[in-house]
Amino acid sequence: MRTVLVTGPGGSGRTTLAAASALAAARAGRRTLLVTTDPVPGLPAPDGPAPAEAVDGLHHVRTDSAAHFRAELVALQDRASGVLDLLGANRLDAEELTELPGSGQLALLHTLHRAAAGDWATEYDVLVVDLPPLADALALLALPGQLRRYLRRLLPPERQAARALRPMLAQIAGVPMPAQWLYEAAARKDTELAAVEALLQDRATTVRLVAEPGPAAEDALGRARTGLALHGLRVDTLVANRLLPRHSADPWFADLAARQDKCLDHWRQGPAPLTEVPHLGRDPRTPEDLGLLGADCAPDERIPGPADDPWWTEDTRGEPGDEGVLTWCLPLPGAVKENLRLVRRGDELLLTAGEFHRVLRLESALRRCTVAGAALTDGVLRVRFVPDPGLWPRTR
Template sequence: MAALTAVRTLLVTGAGGAGRTCVAAATAAAAARSGTRTLLLTGAAGAALDPLLPPAGTEGPAVSAAGLPQPYGVDGFDSLYVARIDPAASFRAGALDLQGRIGSLLAMLGAAPLDPEELTALPGADALAMLRALREAAGADAVWDLVVVDLPPVAEAVRLLALPEQLRRYLRRLLPEDRQAARALRPVLAQLAGVPMPAEWAYEAASRADHELDAVQAVIEDPGTAVAVVLTPGATAPATLRTARTGLALHGHRLAAVAANRVLPTGSADPFLAGLSADQQDALKQLADQCATDGVPLYELPHLGRAPQAGLGDGPAVPVAPPEPAAPGPHPPSAPWTVTDRLAADGWFVWTLPLPGATREGLDLVRRGDELVLDAGGFRRIVPLPSALRRCTVAGAALRDGALAVRFTPDPEVWPR
């Protein structure tokens, strides 16, 4: 795993249409006003942030790698920069870089290189562009104190954050380490054949990809990285928060804050507004109960009474520093992914996997070799078993108080006597 960074990263997700971009922008602006050198990283397309970005072709004050978003300073803020991700440019830069690295192989195969003009972004380019930008913005060479990332809605955001780990697993399966020794013979074979060996390019490309994914994963899993979920209190908000809690916990992400956006004032004389406010208060109580269970703060951001104006600072913000956990709720979750040795007393080990918000109906687990395939809340994660549990069999599992406890008993055929 790559080295940890000193950059704080706040990942902002939530329900579609809940005002994630506006809250992320206001949060970044609030941090910059306090003197924190802040980057707002967004993939949002539309007019909300257009006033913050200079006209096309204008040079910005900072320089980034090819294909990654150019950070631009924001007028009126000494410490605030904004970068909008361009998936097409990122994909084009990555494809051209790969094409340059395997030029000899393409020539051997008689393939004509692609021109930049004929490269168009493929499905999934948005996610890869966001990950590349996050790697650069919050990586070891970052110049920012805080990076606020405007992520897609909850389900898409959870899958995006899980992508580096998943892709690295695929690479290990396709090119396992036990085949690396055969690479020592490839230079000899290349000299005999007179051309580069294609398999060597595959190994080099896989190694480079693994290194880049490792850097992204290090940012995502860094203790200074936290997630804020933005919701508009309403009938669907509690279910969305449960989904977010389960998906984020399944992949080991820290939920630091929940923001209830566009909260209406209570006590209105207008019957219609009074009814809407009452519905919001019911939803807020359910959100507060979930937050209290996890020990996560809930921030109520008031409705502006109008549509937010384009730009920054026209809206409430959430605290930018990943906050300390609030007082633990009635059922505080166990330390994540812990193995408890109860072999002497009960004859088994217990692997505790915190899954707040999960239900038995949406939960499934399968032992596959030395891995556990876990489905929860519509999300899936495949995790390697701790070494001691690889010599055990699954004896049962129970979901209680927001945590999945999986029991393992030693396998007599492989357990040391």
């Protein structure tokens, strides 16, 4: 399934362009699902949590964070009912629950799981997801990996103490042992997060950036390039939205158009293809308006091949003058040397690039090496590893 994640600075029109991209894919004959958290101008609002047909070939689903939060908490109370009753706890009714901060992100991840590995996975050819504004979107895209790491550290399956004794202890106590349902819940959540993480890492998944040309958008996009690269996410296109007519008799509009042109000249030199979308002169209100905006926004059917791997390892062992070094190369466009921090901890590499942070699990060969140094050159961080004689197979 081809997946397009749409984001951009707040107020850039990303929701509208996500809908326009999805509509263009549907009109090209591909079964398309549009996932949003906000209403979409020009499309009927879906009724309920299941996808509803908006136009021919295009289905639309909106995440309901409040309903998802209530359902999850009620289900958690039901699974832990024995323990709660033993403690004399008073349960909360769904009607009295108010969602907490962060529930929106978890609801969207749940929707992505249903699209990636749930009951919708085989029904669509194209998935278009309207993500939150750029900074929040980067945090959301990092969340599945972070949560899985926390679960593995806090509830490691291989350390489930007295697993064989729990059924017997449960019979004696008359209630399920807390560790049992806790580990079961963690395993279910890990499976769900793993499916979302696989979707984000799939070669058929790309990010589409939507921005209105201007200094603020240029700064936001510059910072985002580092965060996207750190998480191995590919940008398929940069959509310059709400472009004004270039030849206006009104001096005020002509000045604004000139400023947009200056920004566009810089964007055209960037690494991502540029798509220009003119201002309609009004807010989009119908599918026809979305069709005008999305005329050049249909998601490319091309799936990046092996040559587009975001990270790679250079093996120079055996070359003249080489000391047996493996180099792990991580492109980090826009990164500044002074803002980089690198820490090796066991089988993981803790990497901080400015405001972005990620814990990377090392490949099998690199786990048997020690870090010999790192350097940032031409936007690529090269981490040098030297084989550990105590762990690397010896040759005669």
